[in-house]
Amino acid sequence: MDPSIFLPFTPPNGLPQESKLVTYMNRSTTTPTTSLTQALGKLSLDSSPPAIKKFPMFYNQVLISEFVPMNYYGAPAMLPESPDSPSPSTITTLSNTSQVHQENVGGTTYFYSTNADSLNASVLAPPPPALVFLPPGPEACLGPPGLSPYATQMYACAPVHMGPMSSKPGLAATFYMPDTIRSEIYQRNEDVFLQADPHQYPELPDNLENMYAELIPLEDPVPHAIATTYRAAHCETGENYALRRLHGYTTMNTKRLDAWKQIDHPNVVRLEDHFTTKAFNDHSMVLVYQYHPSSMTVMNKFLSGGAANTASEANSAFHDPFSSDPDAPRPYTHQKNAMLRAVACGALLPEAVLWSILVQLTAALRSIHSAGLACRSLDPTKVVMNGCRVRISWCGAIDALHPNAVDITQAQQDDLTALGRLALALACRTIHCDNLAASMDLVSRSYSADLKNLILYLLSSSGGRRSVTDLMPMIGARFYTQVEALERRADAFEDQLAMEIDNGRLLRVLIKLGVVNERPEPPKKDTYYSAQQRSTNMTPAVHPPATTTSHSQLNMDASWSETGNRYMLKLFRDYLFHSVTEEGRPWVDQAHLTYCLNQLDGGSANKVELMSRDEQSVLVVSYAELKHCLEQAFDEVMQAADPPA
Numbered sequence: 001m002d003p004s005i006f007l008p009f010t011p012p013n014g015l016p017q018e019s020k021l022v023t024y025m026n027r028s029t030t031t032p033t034t035s036l037t038q039a040l041g042k043l044s045l046d047s048s049p050p051a052i053k054k055f056p057m058f059y060n061q062v063l064i065s066e067f068v069p070m071n072y073y074g075a076p077a078m079l080p081e082s083p084d085s086p087s088p089s090t091i092t093t094l095s096n097t098s099q100v101h102q103e104n105v106g107g108t109t110y111f112y113s114t115n116a117d118s119l120n121a122s123v124l125a126p127p128p129p130a131l132v133f134l135p136p137g138p139e140a141c142l143g144p145p146g147l148s149p150y151a152t153q154m155y156a157c158a159p160v161h162m163g164p165m166s167s168k169p170g171l172a173a174t175f176y177m178p179d180t181i182r183s184e185i186y187q188r189n190e191d192v193f194l195q196a197d198p199h200q201y202p203e204l205p206d207n208l209e210n211m212y213a214e215l216i217p218l219e220d221p222v223p224h225a226i227a228t229t230y231r232a233a234h235c236e237t238g239e240n241y242a243l244r245r246l247h248g249y250t251t252m253n254t255k256r257l258d259a260w261k262q263i264d265h266p267n268v269v270r271l272e273d274h275f276t277t278k279a280f281n282d283h284s285m286v287l288v289y290q291y292h293p294s295s296m297t298v299m300n301k302f303l304s305g306g307a308a309n310t311a312s313e314a315n316s317a318f319h320d321p322f323s324s325d326p327d328a329p330r331p332y333t334h335q336k337n338a339m340l341r342a343v344a345c346g347a348l349l350p351e352a353v354l355w356s357i358l359v360q361l362t363a364a365l366r367s368i369h370s371a372g373l374a375c376r377s378l379d380p381t382k383v384v385m386n387g388c389r390v391r392i393s394w395c396g397a398i399d400a401l402h403p404n405a406v407d408i409t410q411a412q413q414d415d416l417t418a419l420g421r422l423a424l425a426l427a428c429r430t431i432h433c434d435n436l437a438a439s440m441d442l443v444s445r446s447y448s449a450d451l452k453n454l455i456l457y458l459l460s461s462s463g464g465r466r467s468v469t470d471l472m473p474m475i476g477a478r479f480y481t482q483v484e485a486l487e488r489r490a491d492a493f494e495d496q497l498a499m500e501i502d503n504g505r506l507l508r509v510l511i512k513l514g515v516v517n518e519r520p521e522p523p524k525k526d527t528y529y530s531a532q533q534r535s536t537n538m539t540p541a542v543h544p545p546a547t548t549t550s551h552s553q554l555n556m557d558a559s560w561s562e563t564g565n566r567y568m569l570k571l572f573r574d575y576l577f578h579s580v581t582e583e584g585r586p587w588v589d590q591a592h593l594t595y596c597l598n599q600l601d602g603g604s605a606n607k608v609e610l611m612s613r614d615e616q617s618v619l620v621v622s623y624a625e626l627k628h629c630l631e632q633a634f635d636e637v638m639q640a641a642d643p644p645a
């Protein structure tokens, strides 16, 4: 393609005044690209942020080889392999000398080269190289002449010691969330999106006090249970909550429940509300807690050893034959053998896991005890986990059931003993560790002296009053390990968040482009497509609702999407998504796509060459202009979408 057919933007006085390009050029001084601070000042949820300089999703990515799109490097002057290649500004100069024919269509001025030779030259132009290998090393970062203009901005260069890395496979994966995080989130979503089958639990009320609906039991029904657990959705917000229903509740003393509502700690399931109801055909008290999707009790996760225990959590070879009947009396030999089998099967938990659980539970107890409260029911069924977070659940339920005066100091001591029993059970991987000597023997053989001492301290009730703060020196430096692990996790999530922010921003641009690009002729009066007809391609109905009168619809312009601003956006869409190689094969490069969308969203002053479909003309426009076109066209559609006042 001959450079002479490129038409650059020239100062307004070089273009006819009726040209919309002139208007855009004039406006471009006020586009967000002119002042970063100005753009930042305008930043809101509804407006796109200014151009970003660094793209987190490509951070640490290596330089890759690129196929060269025909309409990106079509002009010989821009072929990237020549160090002497003129810069885009040189092309501007060249094109100024060419003869250009201009035509005004529908208020938009189009430009065509009238130089026949130049058209021939475009046909005869040597094809660009199929592959441009980017040299490794620091010079690649500086943007040597052989690099594509976007490659230098997209990727951090490969460190020298890594050598040339030009492989493209796998690059796309870096645009998206790693599978590990994705599956964790999907698992939670799966739980949240589970819908109750209304016929499965006909005995459950439709709602509780018109506040909570869609009740689903979280556990199998137990005859004569004094408490039952449900998930329910709040009628107004739709948010899920975990409900603990206390059956046949008659006491009205809820003073301590109000104190529990004040406990806001990451290792305590927060009590949000409580109320009494007759919706279950009795007088029940309902405690409303935060819902944490995919939670599992420590009992099910680590201690039951039965079906609920997933193979990954507990070694599948470690099976407790008594697990189906937890109350069955166990001979001493069984207890000891069960522990020894756990050791032999490698089913013992790593010490780091135990410390992580203990640090979190002591943190929870510290907060609870310093508020003058006590759990009074700390056992493996009242501690839930999702991911690596541990939380004490159903706090306050015992206080609601037994609200009478309680010796809080003693109750707090009992909490510490309960924590010791829980730690011992986890260390032995069984709740049947009544034989303290045998259990502690196992602990001292399998774990550090620090862990053994901590458990002994918690279990020893004779040596004076214990306090949760005394545990801190025993935890010692392991506390830092926990903090570091949490910070690493937070870093990983923050990185993902940064990437997703960019992905969300680009999605917004894509949505706007999709709404505007090649929008079909607006529906004529008396033609109404219902949502269902649109999705099933049915013939439109004849009588529209009153709101579909078409007088405001895109000025009744049947070719709206083909003219004016929208034409440029159409060419830009072609450039983005429909590029082909010299051989006519589709050229798709996600890095290039993302780069262009980022430029568009940021409204950068960089220019892009857009070629008409017949390849007879090229428009050189800045991303700032394109952004302006997009915003304006999208606004027009949104205005037309509003029903007339």
Ligand SMILES: Nc1ncnc2c1ncn2[C@@H]1O[C@H](COP(=O)(O)OP(=O)(O)OP(=O)(O)O)[C@@H](O)[C@H]1O
Residues within 6 Å of the ligand: 218, 219, 227, 228, 229, 242, 269, 289, 290, 291, 292, 293, 294, 295, 296, 297, 299, 381, 382, 384, 385, 393, 394
């Ligand atoms: N706040 C919560 N958010 C989400 N799920 C929870 C929450 N609290 C508990 N769960 C889950 O609900 C299920 C039932 O909990 P529950 O405490 O009733 O277990 P349980 O072993 O039956 O104990 P209990 O015998 O005391 O009822 C468990 O799988 C638990 O992980």
